[in-house]
Amino acid sequence: MATARTDGRARGRIETRGDTLRVVVYAGLDPVTGRRTYLREKIEGTDKAAHRRAQKALTRLAAEVDRARTPTTAVSxxxxxxxxxxxxxxxxxxxxxxxxxxxxxxxxxxxxxxxxxxxxxxxxxxxxxxxxxxxxxxxxxxIDHRRKAEHDCQKAKCRQxxxxxxxxxxxxxxxxxxxxxxxxxxxxxxxxxxxxxVAAKPRQTAPEPKPPSPAEAAKLIDRAFELDSAWGVLVWLVMTTGMRRAEVAALRWSRIDFNGEMIEIRRSYVMSKGEGREKDTKTHQIRRLALDSETVAVLREHLAACEARYAELGIEFDPEHFVFNSARNPDPRRPYSPDAISHRYKKMAAGLGIDTHIHALRHYSATELLTAGIDLRTVAGRLGHGGGGATTLRVYAAWVAAADRKAAELLGSRMPKRVRKPAGANTAARKPKSAGKRKAS
Structure with missing residues (x-):
């Protein structure tokens, strides 16, 4: 049984436990559990030298408590x-x-x-x-069991x-x-x-966006319009604006300015445990994006088709209706589920033999703009990236470098042309002189 010996301090003591010493210092009450907490340290040996080390440890632990540098709870x-x-x-x-x-x-x-x-x-x-x-x-x-309760692994299709x-x-x-x-x-x-x-965490890998090629993008657009005109408009809009799937799902007609050829992105639609709801955009930004005339025409056609469908269903058009909704649920007051958008797009691309996903259209929009020479800040603004373009630069560094090369070539082509002497002209002029020297010698 351990024997205790105090050093005169009310909060601490040195205990002899067999052939070792244990320093114990009272550290106060646990704020969560209300229990008394202690700091402890083990000292090897029981001789005078060990006691001196124990006294030093006692002083140090007490000082830590005084400076409130010690943990105050032992909850899990x-x-x-x-x-x-x-x-x-x-x-x-x-x-x-x-x-x-x-x-x-x-x-x-x-x-x-x-x-x-x-x-x-x-x-x-x-x-x-x-x-x-x-x-x-x-x-x-x-075995990776697919059910927690008792079951037949063969019927449940559990796998090794x-x-x-x-x-x-x-x-x-x-x-x-x-x-x-x-x-x-x-x-x-x-x-x-x-x-x-201070813990070492995995290094952040460099982003590797894989946008579809222009030829693949054309196939995807054509196939989308073949399947459903409304679906084709959705894919077209994501491709030309770089909108996130949650943003295009939350888009309402009131956010499209046909006369000004602008679109306003201020909300996103997300699913949580099977329930959908609207929220701010990912970066809590409100963006106003310019639309090209062809995209405006496509959206006008989609609006006319929606109004005709609403009339057939006996629904009065409301500018607050969602622009896109599932063909299975044509109610304009319920948006297209982002998960359903991803699933349908993935299935469509697989049918064309293209390994891609809906987010890659966002990459397509960004890379096409950058390689066309559009400045980084404008591209970042259209994508809704924060940090003044830092995120855009990190993700699309390779395309920024290509755009920089294109800019350098463009600037070089506008520089005044220098008149250059024919190659070897100076050498030819020096040859007779050297020949003359050899002859004189």
Missing amino acids: FAHTLDEWMRTADLEQSTRDGYQGYIDRTIKPALGDVAVNKLNARNLETLYSELRRCRKRCDGSPS HECTPMAASTIRQVHSIIARALNTAVRWDWIATNPAA
């Missing part, structure tokens, strides 16, 4: 995540995404660890495991587990969630420092 990291999510100001779609990462990845790995015991090594170990297998398996053969690494961008997202939760814990004085601030 799972509790910290729950409290952060409860108080964080997040968009609902962002909240749903974060909760998925927390439930599937973070809590199973780190949820039981006390928040004041969490360190950079814990985080880096998690990231290493995720780079190997997103399910963090132990490497032994196993195959390790699939988590993408570096996804691990960075996991890291970001952990870091934000721990930052909040620091502000609440639950921990002294944020270990995520």
Whole structure:
């Protein structure tokens, strides 16, 4: 049994435990659980030298408590995540995404660890495991069950587990969630420092946009109009404006100025757990984009077709109606689901043998503008990128370089032409002189 020996301090003591000493310092009440908390440190040996080291440790730990540099709670990291999510100001779609990462990845790995015991090594170990297998398996053969309850694996079509690494961008997202939760814990004085601030996270890979070629874009447009004129207008508009799928889904007729040939983008439509709702655009910007005359004509034709369809359905036209809605649900008061847009576009492209997705049309719009010589800030404004073009430059660096080369060639072609002497003219003029010297010698 351990014997205790105090040094006269009310908050600390040195205990003899077998052949070691243990320094214990009272650190106050846990603000979450209300329990008394202590700082402890183990000292090897029980001789006079060990006691001197213990006295120094006692003084140091007491000083840390006085400076409030020590963690003040030992609640689990799972509790910290729950409290952060409860108080964080997040968009609902962002909240749903974060909760998925927390439930599937973070809590199973780190949820039981006390928040004041969490360190950079814990985080880096998690990231290493995720780079190997997103399910963090132990490497032994196993089955990926498709149901949690008792079931017949053959009927449920359960499969042999195959390790699939988590993408570096996804691990960075996991890291970001952990870091934000721990930052909040620091502000609440639950921990002294944020270990995520020093943990090594996966490097950010350079974006690799893959826009369709002009020939592929032409095939996609033709096919879209063949399937459905309204669908063709949607694909056309995304291609010419670079709108996000959520923005084109939320577009209303009142946001299109036919006379001024402008379109205003101020809202987006997102799905969350099967329910759709409107919200601000991704960067909380309101954009007014100029439209070319052909796009305006296409939109006028689409408006006339919509008015005719509304009349057949007995619906009075309202400028607040959505511009696009699913053919399965022609009610103009319900927009086209962004997920349905992506699915239909992917299916259409696959039918043409083109490996692409709806977001690639945004890349197409950006790269066509840049290679045509349009300045970076204008392109960034049309896309709704923040940072004055920094995001645009990072994503489309290769096309910016091509546009820069084109600009250099254009400027060079406008420079005054210099008169150059024929090649070898100076050499020919020197030859007789050298020949004369040889003859004189």
